[in-house]
Amino acid sequence: MPTTFRSTRFIQRILIATLIAPLICATTFSANATPKSDYLQHNKFTTFLNTVVKEDGHDKQVILDLFNDAERKDSILKAIARPAEKRLTWAKYQDIFLSKKRAEKGVAFYKKYKSAFKQANDTYGVPPEVILAIIGVETRYGSNKGSYRVIDALSTLAFDYPPRSTFFTKQLRQYLLLGKEAGIDLKSTTGSYAGAMGFPQFIPSSYRHYAIDFDGDNIIDLINNPVDAIGSVANYFSEHGWVNNAPITSPARFLKANGKESDLDALVNQSLKPSLTINDINSAGLVSDKDYDKNLKATAMRLNGKQGNEYWIGLNNFYVITRYNHSKLYAMAVYQLSETLKTKIK
Ligand SMILES: [Ca+2]
Numbered sequence: 026m027p028t029t030f031r032s033t034r035f036i037q038r039i040l041i042a043t044l045i046a047p048l049i050c051a052t053t054f055s056a057n058a059t060p061k062s063d064y065l066q067h068n069k070f071t072t073f074l075n076t077v078v079k080e081d082g083h084d085k086q087v088i089l090d091l092f093n094d095a096e097r098k099d100s101i102l103k104a105i106a107r108p109a110e111k112r113l114t115w116a117k118y119q120d121i122f123l124s125k126k127r128a129e130k131g132v133a134f135y136k137k138y139k140s141a142f143k144q145a146n147d148t149y150g151v152p153p154e155v156i157l158a159i160i161g162v163e164t165r166y167g168s169n170k171g172s173y174r175v176i177d178a179l180s181t182l183a184f185d186y187p188p189r190s191t192f193f194t195k196q197l198r199q200y201l202l203l204g205k206e207a208g209i210d211l212k213s214t215t216g217s218y219a220g221a222m223g224f225p226q227f228i229p230s231s232y233r234h235y236a237i238d239f240d241g242d243n244i245i246d247l248i249n250n251p252v253d254a255i256g257s258v259a260n261y262f263s264e265h266g267w268v269n270n271a272p273i274t275s276p277a278r279f280l281k282a283n284g285k286e287s288d289l290d291a292l293v294n295q296s297l298k299p300s301l302t303i304n305d306i307n308s309a310g311l312v313s314d315k316d317y318d319k320n321l322k323a324t325a326m327r328l329n330g331k332q333g334n335e336y337w338i339g340l341n342n343f344y345v346i347t348r349y350n351h352s353k354l355y356a357m358a359v360y361q362l363s364e365t366l367k368t369k370i371k
Contacts, residue, residue, distance in 0.1 A: 062092060062093045062094070062095065063095065063096055063097040063180075064092045064095050064097070064180055064184060065089065065092055065093055067184050069183075069184045069190075069194075070092065070184065073183070073184075073194065073197070074088060074089070074092075076198070077198060077201055081198060081201065081202060083201060083205075088201070091176060091201075091211055091212060092176075092180065094176070094212060095176045095177055095180040096174075096177045096180075096181075097177070097180070097181050097184075097185055098173065098177050098178070098181050098218075100218070101173060101177070101178055101181045101182065101218045102181060102182075102185065102186060104218040105182065105186060105189070105218060105219060109121065109354075110350070110352035110354050110355055113354070114328075114329040114330075115328035115329050115330050115335065115354055115357065116329060116330050116331045118354045118358065119330075119331075119357075119358060119361070121358075122161075122162050122358040122359075122362060123358060123361055123362055123365070127161050127165060127362065128161075128362065128365050128366060128369065130161065130165060130166045130168070131157050131158070131160075131161045131166065131362070131366050131369075132366065132369045132370060133166075134157065134160070134161075134166040134167075134251070135153060135157055135366070135370045137251075138251055138252060138255060139153075141239065141240070141251070141252045141255045141256065142156060142157070142255060144239070144256070145239070145255050145256050145258075145259035146259070148256075148259065149256075149259035149260055149262065149263040149267075150263065150267065150268075150269030151258070151259040151262045151263060151267050151269070152269070152363075152367075153366075153370060154363040154364070154366040154367040154370065155262070155346075155359070155363045156255055156258045156259055156262075157363065157366050157370070158359045158360070158362040158363035158366060159225060159258050159346075159349060159359055160224050160225055160251075160254060160255070160258065161362055161366075162355070162358055162359050162362060163221075163224070163225055163226040164223075164224055164225075164226060166224075167224045167251060167254075170215065170216065170222070170223060170224065170226070170248070171215055171216040171217040171218070171221065171222070171226070172215055173215060173216060173217065173218050173220075174212070174213065174214070174215055175200060175211075175214045175215065175216045175220045175222060175229075176200070176211055176212060176214075178216065178217070178218055178219060178220040179193055179196055179197040179200055179220040179229075180197065182196075182219065182220070183196070183197045193219075193220070195230065196220055196228055196229050196230060197220075197229075199228075199229035199230045199232075199233055200220065200229040202229075202233060203229055203232055203233060206233065207232065207233075207236070207244075207245050207246070208244070209222075209248070214248065222247060222248055223246075223247030223248040223249075223254060224247060224248075224251055224254035225247055225254045225257060225258045225261075227247055227257065227261075231261065232247065235257060235260050235261040235264055236253070236257045236260075237253065237256050237257050237260050238253060238256075239252050239253045239255060239256025239257065240252040240253060240256075245257075261348075261349070262345055265345045265348040266341065266344075266345050266348075267342055267345045268341060268342060271340065271341060271342050272315065272317070272340045272342065273339075273340060273342040273343050273346070273360050274326075274337050274338060274339045274340060274343040274356075274357070274360055275313045275314070275315045275337065275338055276313060276335065276336065276337055276338075277306070277311045277312060277313040277325070277336040277337060277338045278311070278312060278313075278336060279310050279311055279336060280310045280311075280312060281310075282310075284310060286334070288309070288310070289309060289310070289311065289325070289327065289336075292305075292306065292309045292311070292325050293325045293326060293327040293336070294325075294326055294327055294353070295324070295325075296324065297324065297339075297344055297347045297351060297353060298324070298344055299322035299323045299324050299339065299340060299341060299343075299344055300322065300324070301322070301323055301324060301325060302319065302320055302321065302322060302323065303317045303318065303319050303320070303321045303323050303338070304319040304320065306323060306325045306338060307319070309325070311325055311336055311338070313338050315338075317338075317340075321340065322340075322341065323338050323339060323340055324338070324339040324343070324344070325337075325338060325339075326338075326339055326353055326357075328353070328354070328357065337357070339353070339356075343356055343360065346359050346360065
């Protein structure tokens with residue numbers, strides 16, 4: 026019947042168009058490219074492409090070539106859904122970062138770059154053991170800088186991880202700018218599953234805003250240059266409000282005479298930002314051996330440690346460590362590693 030004939034012709038045309046379209050599309054950006062890309066046909070990509078060409082001044086062809094090669098990684102989607110900071114208790118988390126081996130590596134790293142640590146302390150007022158602890162927790166002193174291609178990590182999270190798509194789309198834009206500004210090879214550079222790079226694992230926005238050239242060769246390189254990494258961590262801390270010689274955190278104990286431990290539920294783990302006073306915390310029955318000013322801003326923490334509940338009072342500098350990674354477990358690991366290192370590098 027005519028109608029059936031027309032329908033068949035119509036379907037044939039659609040099929041031919043569907044088969045040919047990707048070939049035409051592929052040939053527009055590279056003669057040899059195969060249309061394997063996970064992203065060129067992604068529904069979010071065209072908008073992204075237009076934005077970075079118009080607003081960030083990228084060459085369209087360069088971006089198309091880069092994304093033709095970008096791959097979606099399911100392992101990245103799995104990793105971001107279950108970070109150690111959410112999955113583990115403090116009892117387990119500390120075992121990863123407070124090992125004897127990591128501290129030994131830290132001492133060796135300190136000895137090798139001692140003058141850079143001194144210069145960072147003199148310039149930014151951030152002590153060696155804190156910078157050392159950050160680089161130790163992040164990459165074990167450069168021995169594990171991450172094996173995901175950053176372009177894959179950020180594309181996967183920007184385009185295929187709706188809960189944080191906005192954040193990672195911004196990071197992807199920042200990463201593309203780093204290609205022009207810092208000479209980073211956008212295709213081959215590797216990092217963490219979240220696109221953090223180099224010795225100190227800076228995400229692209231941090232790299233652009235806080236990374237510095239600290240050895241004076243006019244190149245900012247956190248990926249291969251430990252001296253730039255040391256200066257950049259110190260600069261990051263300084264810019265986020267680190268106060269030299271101010272307290273970080275200290276253990277606290279609950280005075281049972283004041284009531285039940287469960288009465289503390291409303292006080293502890295409320296926010297990372299110090300929003301209580303020492304007086305508030307003491308009044309609820311939590312005290313430490315440190316003689317803090319009663320009006321000092323602080324937080325009260327309860328961690329599930331190896332011997333059960335542990336209580337800690339966190340001050341401004343503890344909060345600054347959480348600006349690196351928004352987790353009290355992370356900041357506590359950095360603090361405790363720094364305390365161990367402090368005794369070993371004196
Ligand atoms: Ca440099």
